[in-house]
Amino acid sequence: MTNHCIIVENVRKTYIVREGIRKKRTVEALRGVSFKVRCGTIHALLGPNGAGKTTLVKIMSTILLPDDGRVQVLGYDVVKEPENVRRVVGVVLDISKGFYYTLSGFENLVFYGLLKGLSKKDAERRAKEVLELVGLEESAYRRPYHTYSLGMRARIAIAKALMTDPEVLILDEPTLGLDVESARAVRDLLVKLSRSGKTILVTGHNMYEIEMISNHVTIIHKGTVVADGHPEELKLKLGLPIKIVLRLREIPEGVEEHVRSEIPVVNICREEDKLIIYAKGRREEVVQALLEILRRYELPIIDVQIVEPTLEDAYIAALRGAEE
């Protein structure tokens, strides 16, 4: 058994848009996308608007057929074995779709459970379990769905995806439009689910959020993969510099040259009592080498500040690289 729960291989998808009776236009949404999702991880699929994320999410969850290529989820092919895929995958496509407005959240979940073939008793039991899991309070049982806040809708959408206790969860922008607290609640929930062994594929545009929760990111742009890896690995691969700000009692002449000769420096400058260094390489190694140099100068350090590149920096660098 492989340790990859989702395998995407060379997937292509072109939409045909009809404009009038005779005229047709084609949109190449995916132009040969490949990547793998390791079991038990939170894997983020990123990319600008129109990159093809939702198209891919729909293909993975058997809502849309690919034109070419292959997607396997837990070993099941999305084209040849869609029923098996649906059995093992829970999907959240649009947090406020797929619910009956006049029914309560609980009733919606039970109804969905019945559709999925659960007995009434099992559907009710499972609905209770998942509502507890996503932290929806007692009142959510009675209130009709139309009175739910967006934060509650996001949580109940995830609860619905969990009704069949799937091993894999696929979520398209689950925090879209949520306030700070609700977005955090959703993030915490995804981390909790991941710890309990679920494999999660999530899309989004908030890099700060994604960086906090994901173990791996795949960045797509115009239907092709432009970067893939652990966030830290990506920053290294893309050669993003770390910024180190040293506050010193004095900055001796020639220290810049010394630093340059021992560390791969991108830029180095002085600002009052601060020496600001932009360097490439692993943080530990760069910091170690810098401290060694300062020790040789016998320079007391007043303060050190290390600013690491963010996932957002890596994301922008990857997209720029792809444009060039």
Ligand SMILES: Nc1ncnc2c1ncn2[C@@H]1O[C@H](COP(=O)(O)OP(=O)(O)OP(=O)(O)O)[C@@H](O)[C@H]1O
């Ligand atoms: N049903 C459709 N018919 C025609 N074109 C479509 C359809 N759905 C998506 N597209 C086009 O396919 C491309 C990829 O769209 P997709 O929705 O997959 O992007 P996305 O990465 O999810 O974007 P966003 O971040 O805005 O959600 C876009 O150019 C989009 O306009």
Ligand SMILES: [Mg+2]
């Ligand atoms: Mg989308």
